[in-house]
Amino acid sequence: MQPLKQLENFPIKQFQRDLIQWFEREQRDLPWRKDKDPYKIWVSEVMLQQTRVDTVIPYFNRFIEKFPTIDALAEADEEEVLKAWEGLGYYSRVRNLQTAVREVKEKYGGVVPKTRKEISKLKGVGPYTAGAILSIAYDVPEHAVDGNVMRVLSRILTIWDDIAKASSRKVFEQAVTALISHENPSYFNQALMELGALICTPTSPSCLLCPVREHCLGFQEGVHEQLPVKTKKQKVKRVQLLVAVLRDEKGRLAIHKRPKEGLLANLWEFPTVETDPFQAPNDRLTFELKERYDLHVNLEAKPFTKIEHVFSHLIWNMDVYEGTVQGNVDEAKCDLKLVTEDELTEYAFPVSHQRIWKAYQDHRT
Known part of the structure; x- marks a missing residue:
């Protein structure tokens, strides 16, 4: 891959200094920044995938209180782990995390690996998560490129590669590798992420508050609002579902466990079926509950x-x-579980079915 021409005369040292000094002054007080525990940083990075910081903070605090160490998470029952994750969504993240943590315990004596080669072999640890843990926890000068970082650097270096394409990531990894501070890679990578979160936002970036504005080629050329280049996602699919909140003659609720693989795997739900255009909804639901x-x-x-x-x-x-x-x-034959309302709280449900339960309670009052 050809070196980025924009880096030929780029003031790398001044850029590092201005960015890191800003981060030292302005960084948010976040619980995973209290120390450099690689396990806590790992948990936070997994939680922050697809989820806002404000949402993650209370989840992170509860999760670490419940599973404070690698050993604690490795030895925990999956149902308990899913319950602690309930509401964050994308549940494969926490399943992969627990699988990887168990491997760290067994293969590495409970110590998170310090090289990209080793840490990248762990389940669910992609290039970004690997770089984030290595740089933030261990001060290894490794790139950690996510959407935030690509947006920031596309503007600073006027990179016109489409960030929605997987092939573009290599360009930004190359850029970070050239720019990263070897004296303080932890703060450098965190500062890039923080800049994207607070200043160099997706729309209406606060350029006048930017600590590295004088180094930003996009701002100098007046094209910062046009960057990054990102093609639109494909149209989402709509699925029509029928759900039954059922009680038996003892007042117990019928719940069903989703399959071990696929969307929302191993979570619990109220019996759910897809609609059929040739059947009335009530008839369809009644028929499927009998069949299944x-x-x-x-x-x-x-x-x-x-x-x-x-x-x-x-x-x-x-x-x-x-x-x-x-x-x-x-229960053994029909693949359902009957639980009391109190027992219901022990099972991990996806957000959609948590909302159903709340609506049901409101409906009954």
């Missing part, structure tokens, strides 16, 4: 709530019905 779970049910005529839940790649439109189960339920 051998349940005879009485459903209310109309849904008590309608919920839209948006994923990155699809949207669930959910019509939710209240109902009762007739006769005894054989």
Whole structure:
């Protein structure tokens, strides 16, 4: 790969100094910055994928309180870990984290590896997470390139490569490798991320407050608002679903565990089926509950709530019905679990079904 021409006369040392000094003054007080524990930094980086900092903070504090060390997370029951993650979404992240942590315990004696080659072999640890842990926890001058960093550097160095393309990442990794401070790689990488979060935002960047404005080629050329180049995502798919909140004759609630693989794997939910254009919703739900779970049910005529839940790649439109189960339920045969309202809190549910439960409680009061 050809070196970036923009770097030929770029004032790298001054850029490093201005960026790091700004970070020393302005960095946010975040719980994973209290020390350089690689485990805590790892947990925070996994949580911060696809999730806002303000949302992550209380989750991080509770998670670390419950699983304060690599050993604690490695030895924890998956159901307990999923419950602690409940509400953050993208649950494969925490499953991969626990798998990787167990490998660190078994293969590396509980010490997070200090080289990119070793740490990148751990499940769920991609190039960005590897670089973030190595640079922030161990002061290794490794690139940590995410969307924030690509946006910042596309403006500073006027890089016109499409950041939505996987091939473009190499260009930005090359840029960070050339720019990174070898004296303080931890602060350098964190400062780039912080700059993207606070100043060099996706829209309406606060250029007049930027500590490295005088080094920003995009600002000097007046093209900072046109960068980064990013093609639009594909259109999301809509799925129409029917959900049943069912009680048996003892007042217990029927819940179902999702498959071990795929979307929201191993989480619990209320029985859910897709709609059929050739069947009325109530008839469709009644039929599928009998076919799948051998349940005879009485459903209310109309849904008590309608919920839209948006994923990155699809949207669930959910019509939710209240109902009762007739006769005894054989849990072992029908792949359902019957739980009391108090017991329900012990199971990890996706956000969509947490919203269903809240709507059901409001409906009943």
